[in-house]
Each structure stands twice: as structure tokens, then as C-alpha cells.
Amino acid sequence: MSTTEEFDPALDEAVREVVTHLPRPRAGKDLTRTDAFRAQWNTAVELGWTGILDDADFTDPGSPESRELLDAACGAVTALARAGFALPLRQTLVARYATAEALPADAIAVHPTAYGVWEPAATALVAADGTVSMPVDGGTADEVDLAGRPYRLMYEMGEGGDEAGEALPRRVADVAELLLLQEILGAAEGAVAEARRYVTERVQFGSPLIKIPAVRTIAGELTVSLRQLDTAVHEARRRFRAGDEHSLHFALITAREVASAVSTEVTRAAHQLHGAMGITEEASLHWRTKLLWADRDEGVFSRDRGLDALPADEVELWTLTTPARAGT
Amino acid sequence: MTDTSEDLRRRVRELVAEWDFTPRCDSWASGYDTDFSQELGRRGLLAVTWPKEFGGAEGTNVDRFAVSEELLRAGAPVAAHWVGERQIGPSLLRHGTRELQEEFCPELARAKYRFALGMSEPDAGSDLAAARTRAVRDREGWRVTGRKIWTSGAHRATHLYLLARTSSEEDKHAGLTEFIVSTDSPGITVSPILDLRGEHHFNEVVLEDVHVPGHWVIGEVGAGWQQVVGQLSFERGGPERFLSTYPLLTAVIRAGLADHTGLRELRALAGRLQILRRWALENARAMDAGHTPVTQAAMSKYLGNKFEMDVIEWARPLMPRADRNIHALYDQAVATSPASGIRGGAAQVMLSVIAKGHK
Numbered sequence: 001m002s003t004t005e006e007f008d009p010a011l012d013e014a015v016r017e018v019v020t021h022l023p024r025p026r027a028g029k030d031l032t033r034t035d036a037f038r039a040q041w042n043t044a045v046e047l048g049w050t051g052i053l054d055d056a057d058f059t060d061p062g063s064p065e066s067r068e069l070l071d072a073a074c075g076a077v078t079a080l081a082r083a084g085f086a087l088p089l090r091q092t093l094v095a096r097y098a099t100a101e102a103l104p105a106d107a108i109a110v111h112p113t114a115y116g117v118w119e120p121a122a123t124a125l126v127a128a129d130g131t132v133s134m135p136v137d138g139g140t141a142d143e144v145d146l147a148g149r150p151y152r153l154m155y156e157m158g159e160g161g162d163e164a165g166e167a168l169p170r171r172v173a174d175v176a177e178l179l180l181l182q183e184i185l186g187a188a189e190g191a192v193a194e195a196r197r198y199v200t201e202r203v204q205f206g207s208p209l210i211k212i213p214a215v216r217t218i219a220g221e222l223t224v225s226l227r228q229l230d231t232a233v234h235e236a237r238r239r240f241r242a243g244d245e246h247s248l249h250f251a252l253i254t255a256r257e258v259a260s261a262v263s264t265e266v267t268r269a270a271h272q273l274h275g276a277m278g279i280t281e282e283a284s285l286h287w288r289t290k291l292l293w294a295d296r297d298e299g300v301f302s303r304d305r306g307l308d309a310l311p312a313d314e315v316e317l318w319t320l321t322t323p324a325r326a327g328t
Numbered sequence: 329m330t331d332t333s334e335d336l337r338r339r340v341r342e343l344v345a346e347w348d349f350t351p352r353c354d355s356w357a358s359g360y361d362t363d364f365s366q367e368l369g370r371r372g373l374l375a376v377t378w379p380k381e382f383g384g385a386e387g388t389n390v391d392r393f394a395v396s397e398e399l400l401r402a403g404a405p406v407a408a409h410w411v412g413e414r415q416i417g418p419s420l421l422r423h424g425t426r427e428l429q430e431e432f433c434p435e436l437a438r439a440k441y442r443f444a445l446g447m448s449e450p451d452a453g454s455d456l457a458a459a460r461t462r463a464v465r466d467r468e469g470w471r472v473t474g475r476k477i478w479t480s481g482a483h484r485a486t487h488l489y490l491l492a493r494t495s496s497e498e499d500k501h502a503g504l505t506e507f508i509v510s511t512d513s514p515g516i517t518v519s520p521i522l523d524l525r526g527e528h529h530f531n532e533v534v535l536e537d538v539h540v541p542g543h544w545v546i547g548e549v550g551a552g553w554q555q556v557v558g559q560l561s562f563e564r565g566g567p568e569r570f571l572s573t574y575p576l577l578t579a580v581i582r583a584g585l586a587d588h589t590g591l592r593e594l595r596a597l598a599g600r601l602q603i604l605r606r607w608a609l610e611n612a613r614a615m616d617a618g619h620t621p622v623t624q625a626a627m628s629k630y631l632g633n634k635f636e637m638d639v640i641e642w643a644r645p646l647m648p649r650a651d652r653n654i655h656a657l658y659d660q661a662v663a664t665s666p667a668s669g670i671r672g673g674a675a676q677v678m679l680s681v682i683a684k685g686h687k
Binding site: 210213216217219220221223224227228231232235250251253254255257258261303304306307310311312313314317318320321322323 | 582588591592596601602609630676679680682
């Protein structure tokens with residue numbers, strides 16, 4: 001039932017294997033200013049993860065080729081996030097897909113769908129029309145988000161918000177949103193796994209924490225939250241492959257809503273279960289929860305986001321909430 | 329969905345359009361219209377998964393899911409056949425003797441026989457394995473003595489499904505057996521338990537030395553617990569666990585009552601509805617594949633109930649502009665909300681099942 005069932009298992013396993021050997025940076029730093037970041041990025045480039053969507057053409061998103069490429073991209077992004085590594089992989093995949101121009105293999109590429117995240121570290125900027133430029137130091141003050149990712153403040157970028165998003169090619173925006181959802185899913189899976197491991201191994205009052213009914217209740221709630229997110233993301237991917245824009249738009253909007261709620265629930269509950277150890281640099285939980293917080297808030301400029309996708313009557317509500325057919 | 333499922337949906341919609349009824353919330357538990365249930369049977373819309381020789385159509389659980397969803401979507405009065413068709417028939421087909429199947433399934437498929445569930449007992453709540461109702465063998469079959477509670481529809485049912493203890497074992501899950509009991513048997517007293525609106529759905533059923541024919545045992549004597557766990561997937565994993573308040577949700581949408589805040593909240597509700605419909609479909613598919621998705625069904629039940637409660641909270645501030653029909657739906661939803669969190673297993677029990685299932 002896990003989303004990973006749809007990924008290339010070999011790729012998923014490769015990511016898991018690789019990340020166990022990657023060094024972790026110190027907490028609270030701009031990731032790009034650490035030696036660990038460069039080693040991580042070089043590994044991602046060498047293994048070909050950054051170029052997965054270079055030849056993608058999603059004009060027929062249901063074709064086996066499209067499906068394979070999308071699944072691979074989703075798999076790599078999810079597996080990295082599950083391990084708690086924040087790399088500009090997702091943003092680079094989208095930027096490379098959005099342009100017809102060749103980019104250096106090790107480029108950190110950023111597209112407007114990234115909402116400024118990683119832009120200060122970018123070596124290639126891909127515009128909404130697909131043209132590429134090299135970044136110029138504009139002297140703007142760079143910020144670092146909770147996940148340690150440098151970003152450019154939207155108000156300093158001249159234009160922003162959903163209005164900018166509307167000008168983007170629909171397919172590129174869809175891929176970007178899907179990969180963001182996959183990253184949130186991966187980080188949530190990693191956080192829940194860490195919390196579950198902790199309450200199973202940690203003995204207090206003479207037995208593992210999971211034996212305490214209240215802890216078991218929270219563990220049950222975490223499972224439900226995670227499964228909701230998994231289902232919502234999975235549904236969006238199915239609809240991407242099915243190719244119906246209205247249905248996909250609804251699925252993406254509602255999945256993002258679910259992802260926001262689940263991110264909040266998972267971070268709160270996972271830290272609650274993990275106790276004081278979870279909020280130390282030494283613990284590995286915070287790499288997932290910080291990524292969850294950062295992703296949750298990325299590009300959300302209005303509480304009214306996506307209201308236009310809501311159904312106007314019962315028949316439309318029923319149609320839009322009907323699960324996509326098997327095989328898509 | 330398959331083409332068969334789509335055809336079934338169309339046929340349900342046709343009947344619903346023809347039938348004179350007022351849509352209501354919680355229609356599967358309190359919308360009782362025997363004529364409607366029997367018309368469903370006549371049109372081949374009940375027991376679609378069962379063998380043809382027992383009145384079915386040899387369809388899939390996905391087909392049955394399609395029928396159930398469309399009925400609940402309309403708020404149609406389906407309580408008369410719901411329990412018998414949902415879980416008693418399937419339980420008989422899985423565990424019952426051929427004699428039992430021949431005797432009961434065709435009548436259930438036509439909604440001629442109507443069942444109530446005698447599972448819960450006083451002092452036992454959601455802990456079904458704590459059943460104290462006892463069944464003792466005699467020359468002609470069994471004699472049953474005990475009390476069942478929260479037995480919805482027992483006053484209208486032709487038969488009871490009964491979980492009773494047939495031996496005392498150290499493990500409380502052992503020694504339980506499933507029976508069928510005729511509601512007109514001597515020794516049965518059905519007493520109403522009025523709900524908080526004064527409506528009569530629940531009952532207490534007292535059984536005093538009630539005779540049960542020897543062949544009215546479902547499955548193996550002493551294996552009731554293992555068998556009943558299989559039933560729980562049918563009971564907890566279906567669309568009735570999240571569509572009970574759907575008539576209210578859609579009445580508010582149709583009337584255009586949602587203000588700006590309401591639309592924002594609708595975005596979240598619609599997302600969860602999409603998830604719950606997927607889960608219920610997956611539960612049906614799992615059952616078609618021969619699995620018993622106990623944990624998955626518990627998740628459906630838990631989240632579905634939360635969704636139903638949130639629909640009420642969503643509608644609440646919009647009620648001042650609602651007409652009396654919508655107010656009626658709102659009142660039904662609010663009044664049945666405490667029961668919907670309990671029947672089929674309380675939320676905390678569901679969470680425990682889920683946590684155990686994902687060790």
C-alpha cells in the first residue's frame with residue numbers, strides 16, 4: 001500500500017544505501033556552506049539523479065516512458081527526504097525538465113516553481129519560458145529556511161504568489177507540485193519511522209514506551225495521518241498519468257491541503273513521542289521535521305489558494321472525489 | 329471502477345430517482361423502508377457478490393461498493409437490509425453449511441429476512457471477546473441465555489446474529505460461537521432503548537433459555553472469534569463510515585450556503601472525502617483478493633468518523649441561512665453523531681488496532 005511500491009525498487013534501494021554513507025552537516029547552518037553538502041550533491045549528480053527528467057516529455061503522461069521517468073523522479077526525491085536530506089534535487093529536476101537547453105551535469109538549477117528556495121545557491125536560473133541565465137549577484141539578503149536551504153525572499157523577487165504561477169506552463173507546474181508532495185511524503189515517512197523506532201526501543205517505567213496506551217494512541221494517529229498523505233499523493237500521480245487537467249488540479253490542491261495538515265500533525269506527534277532527545281542536534285528526527293516544516297510552508301501565499309478548483313455542485317464533487325481508475 | 333460497477337451505479341441512480349423518499353443522514357442505520365430494500369432485491373441490486381444459486385449476481389466486492397456508495401450518496405432508506413446483506417450473508421457464505429446458505433441467503437438477497445447484530449453486551453462495550461451470553465447444547469440443538477445491548481433494529485428484524493460463549497477457556501477469544509436466532513423464538517424479550525431524540529433504533533435483547541436449532545450454528549463451534557474478526561472488515565471498512573453526513577454536506581453545497589471561510593474548509597473536506605473513497609475501494613479490492621483488511625478497515629472507520637464530525641462542524645455556522653430541509657439534515661447528523669463514533673468500535677479501540685497492525 002506504500003507509494004514506494006510504484007517506484008523502481010532498485011533506485012529506491014540505491015538511494016537508501018547511498019544516503020546512509022553521506023555525512024550530515026551541523027544543524028542550523030546554511031547547508032550550502034558545509035562540506036557535507038558538496039559531497040551529497042556530487043553523489044546525487046554522479047548517480048544520475050539530477051538528470052532523470054532531462055528527456056522527459058509529458059505530452060502523453062500515461063505512456064510507459066513517461067510513467068517510468070516520473071516514477072524514478074518521485075522515487076529519488078521521496079527516498080532522499082525519507083532519510084532527511086535536503087538537497088536541491090527536486091528543484092533541479094523541475095528546472096531541467098522545464099528547459100530545452102542543455103545544462104551542466106552538476107548545475108544547481110532553479111525554476112520559478114521553486115519560489116526562491118535554493119536560488120541563492122543556483123548555478124542556473126530557468127525562467128518561466130524555459131530560457132536559461134546564469135545568476136548575477138544582486139546583493140539581496142539571502143535567507144535560510146528551517147531546513148537549512150538558502151532562499152530568496154519573494155518580495156525581493158519582484159513578483160510572486162499564485163499570479164506568477166499562473167503564467168507557468170501547466171505541465172511544469174504540475175510536475176513541480178507533485179515532486180513537492182513526494183518530498184513531504186518522504187520526510188513524513190522518515191519522521192514517523194524514527195518516532196516509531198524510538199517508542200519501540202526506549203524503555204521507561206519498566207517497558208517500551210509503545211506499551212503505554214496513550215503512546216499507542218498517538219502511534220495509531222500517526223499511522224492514519226501518514227496513510228492519508230500517501231493516498232492523496234498517490235491519487236495525484238494517478239491523475240497526472242490520466243491526463244485530465246481539471247481532475248488533476250483538484251487532486252493537487254486537495255493533496256497539498258492534506259499535506260499541510262499532516263505535516264503539522266506528524267511533526268508535533270513525532271517530537272512529542274521522541275521526548276527531549278528529539279530536539280537535540282544529535283537526533284536524526286529533526287532533519288525530517290525541519291524539512292516538513294519548510295516544505296509545508298513553501299509557496300503558500302494565500303489562504304484562498306486553489307478555491308477555484310472546488311466543485312460547484314454535488315455531481316462535480318462526486319466526480320472529482322471518485323478514485324482514478326486502476327492502471328493509471 | 330469496472331463497467332459492471334458503472335452499470336450498477338446507473339441502475340441504483342434510476343431507482344433512487346423513481347422512489348419517493350426524503351434523503352436523510354445516517355440512512356443506513358435509521359432509514360427503514362422494507363419496500364425499498366425489497367425493490368432493490370427485485371432489481372438485483374442486493375447481494376451482488378453472492379453466488380447466483382443463492383440469489384446473488386456473482387459480482388465483486390467492488391461492485392457491491394458501487395451500489396452502497398450510490399445508495400448512501402442519495403441518503404436512501406437502506407437500514408432494513410443493511411446488516412443482513414453487508415455481513416451476515418457473506419459470513420454464511422464463508423463459514424456456513426450449505427444447508428444454512430440455502431435456507432438464509434436467498435431470503436436475505438430479497439430482503440425478506442432482516443437481521444440485527446447481537447454482538448455487544450452490557451459491561452463489555454467494544455470488547456466483543458468479553459461476551460458472557462452462554463449457549464449450551466441439548467438434544468435438539470442449543471439453549472441460549474444472556475443479554476445483548478445496542479442491538480439496532482432488533483424490534484423489526486426477523487433474525488438475530490448472536491455471538492455467544494460455548495465453553496470457558498483461559499483465552500477469552502476462544503470458546504465463542506456464532507448463531508442465528510429467530511426473533512419470534514420463545515424466551516426473547518426485545519426492549520427499546522430510545523436514543524437522545526426519543527427515536528427507537530437501539531434495543532436491549534434478553535434471551536432466557538432460548539432454543540436454537542442445532543444447524544443454526546455459523547461455522548465451527550468455538551471459532552466464533554476468528555470468524556467475527558473477518559466480519560469486522562465488512563462492518564468497518566465500507567462507505568457508510570464516512571457518508572452518513574454526506575446528504576448534509578451536499579445540501580449545503582447545493583444551496584450555495586458556504587461563505588469564504590466555508591469554501592476554505594470545504595477544500596480540506598473534499599480532500600479527505602477523496603481519500604476515504606479510495607480507502608473504501610481498496611478495502612473492497614482487498615476482500616476480492618481474499619484478504620481480511622482488519623487494520624485498513626479500522627483506519628477507514630476512524631478517519632471516516634472524524635470526517636463525518638467535521639462535516640457537522642463545517643455546516644454549523646452556515647445554518648442560520650439554511651431552509652428547514654437542511655436544518656432537518658443537520659439535526660439528524662448532530663443527534664446521531666455520538667452513536668456513530670461508538671458503533672463498530674470506539675475511536676480509541678480503532679487506534680489500538682491500527683497501532684498493533686503497524687508494529
